Amino acid sequence: MEEKLIAPCGxxxxxxxxYQSQKYDLKKQGLNRKYCPGCIPRDENCTHMGDQCEQLKNGSVRFCYECETFPCKRLKTLDKRYRTKYHMSMIENLKSIEKNGMDSFLKTEAEKWACSQCSKPICCHNGLCLKCNFEILRQNKKYRWNEE
Known part of the structure; x- marks a missing residue:
């Protein structure tokens, strides 16, 4: 995992x-998904927060935890959705980065999200390794975390 792939929102x-659809070029495998290289690599600051946050728009903070209003209402709403649907917390990610540093966070993330078969990161949006479990996603394009 790379620091440049950690968005300001966590x-x-x-x-x-x-991101994984682009990385594994899923369109060539017959699954039409949006491609994204990540927020920072495409100079967007943050897909989720950038359009509503002046601090991110003007580049005065790298991460939301650097803001005096952290966590703001928008981030709390986003975090609740991701905790509920996708098994991850952006606010907890940001707190971990602030407390333990980026290297520690990246190491923990790599371990936490590793596929049990190939060790590549699984997808937070569906719980699948898109390298090992692509057929599951091809059969059910709305697949999410063992839910039928």
């Missing part, structure tokens, strides 16, 4: 279905 873009 999203680990390497776990995102749009």
């Amino acid at each position: 999203m680990n873009c390497s776990l995102c279905v749009s």
Whole structure:
């Protein structure tokens, strides 16, 4: 995992279905998914927060935890959705980065999200390793975390 793939909101873009779809070029495998190289690599600051946050728009903070209003209402709403649907917390990610540093966070993330078969990161949006479990996603494009 790479630091540049950690968005200001705490999203680990390497776990995102749009990032992994691009990484594994799923369109060539017959699954039409949006591609994204990650927020920071595409100079967007943050897909989730950038359009509503002046601090991120003007580049005065790298991570939301650097803001005096952390966590803001928008981040709390986003975090609740991701905790409920996708088994991850952006606020907890940011607190971990602030407390333990980026290297520790990246190491923990790599272990936490590793596929049991190939050790590549699983996708937070569906719980699948898109390298090992692609057929499951091909058969059910709305697949999410063992839910039928």
